[in-house]
Amino acid sequence: MYTEDTIAAITTPPGVGGVSIIRLSGKDSFTIANACFRDQKQEPLSKRQNRTIQYGHIVNPEEEESPIDEVLLLLMKGPHSYTAEDVVEIQCHGGYTAVQEILKVVIAQGARMAEPGEFTKRAFLNGRIDLTEAEAIADIIDAKTDKSLQLAVNQLGGALSKKVGALREALITLIARLEVTIDYPEEDIEEVSINEARETIQPMVKDMKELLETAQSGQLIRDGLMAVIIGRPNAGKSSLLNALLRKNRAIVTDIPGTTRDSIEEIINVDGIALRLVDTAGLRETEDEVEQFGVEKAKEYINDADLIIAVVDASTPLTAEEKDILQAISGKATLICLNKEDKGVCVTAKDIEAIGQFSKIAPISAAQGEGLTPLRELVKELVYGGQVIPTYQALLTNTRQITLMETAYKQLQQSLETMDQHMLIDCVVTDIRGAWESLGEITGQSVGQSIVDELFSRFCLGK
Ligand SMILES: Nc1nc2c(ncn2[C@@H]2O[C@H](COP(=O)(O)OP(=O)(O)OP(=O)(O)O)[C@@H](O)[C@H]2O)c(=O)[nH]1
Ligand SMILES: [Mg+2]
Known part of the structure; x- marks a missing residue:
């Protein structure tokens, strides 16, 4: 579990509206909210029933409990929350002032201002969503048409993750089998393993080619x-x-x-x-x-x-x-x-x-x-003349497409390596490369800098 400080941000757009929302996430969310929330009940927020709405007022405890606004508080204990951490959402009246004042109070009580996309980044780091799902959240926010929305919602539901996950699963099983052959080299076993590898990889290469062929559609529906x-x-x-x-x-x-x-x-x-x-x-x-x-x-x-x-x-x-x-x-x-x-x-x-x-x-x-x-x-x-339903798994951005292309080439390379009767170690290296590239699509194997860059593109409060 990723345990860091507690973050806060206004999650609603600036301006006048019915409600504005301040979101808190992290181990001290309940304590911080407790320090500035007042209602008739005695028990602290952490003891109250999870996933309930509490009615009361936010006050400034540093300034003689001066009331700021009448609010509703949503209590969501981790891991069943957006970030998989303890989350409290404060709904106050919409406008410019109350929401800013409440944010100031929760920061004074120990929360830190969240960076853009940090809530979603935490959901990813805590393993609640993978990278394709995080990208889907940004796409839902940006969706300009019903179709681009459908595609993003479908991706958030795991359409692409499942497809990539299945490919990775098949590859790791194959790698394990081939590695046994390396440890116990006997010629007939090796021959059988290579044949099996070919039979496993060929349909995968076909699958990946189809994904790449529909990628342009995915990207155009999205963008x-x-x-x-x-x-x-x-x-x-x-x-x-x-x-x-x-x-x-x-x-x-x-x-x-x-x-x-x-x-x-x-x-x-x-x-x-x-x-x-x-x-x-x-x-x-x-x-x-x-x-x-x-x-x-x-x-x-x-x-x-x-x-x-x-x-x-x-x-x-x-x-x-x-x-x-x-x-x-x-x-x-x-x-x-x-x-x-x-x-x-x-x-x-x-x-x-x-x-x-x-x-x-x-x-x-x-x-x-x-x-x-x-x-x-x-x-x-x-x-391009094809019928592509938006509920199908589609690659939707350049990051995903480039990684899928790399994985595709690596698997093709593995087939060539087999045809050239090279050592099984070489075949395994190619397959492992493909497995890792696919892992980068979902974020299982991805560098910190890529994660930081990706989430910085999100809006504040998401
Ligand atoms: N009869 C007829 N006139 C048209 C048609 N389309 C445009 N016009 C007229 O052609 C003139 C120019 O139209 P615009 O749409 O301003 O042309 P434009 O290509 O934007 O011109 P610029 O901005 O100067 O480059 C206007 O008087 C329009 O009413 C059409 O289908 N039929
Ligand atoms: Mg004109």
């Missing part, structure tokens, strides 16, 4: 995609942004060069968060402000997961427009042939003659028509 809307001035980019948002977010005029700074908004496309960026129309310009906007647009093109190029199809393509289209050829792109209600000068064939694009769709941004192909393209990019 969403960034789509940049580009095109020449007046093509209808801001009109498209507004149509997708179903509100007049960006200024639309018939003056070319209306949008100068980029505008970002998030929309939900069938459970996937799509970060839309409307940009300044691409053109050579003397206007310094507009020039900055054009440079920014070009940067977004490099970073985007998806490029939405808007073409004014009611007038012939300009040389500049052709250059833009050539430059984005081959990337994940949707070409929107806009303003077809005004007349058709540019067809899909004309666009196809310029380069390779994922989809070409006639739209009317002004009327909000023809937007379905965008949804389809987003889904194609995320799922």
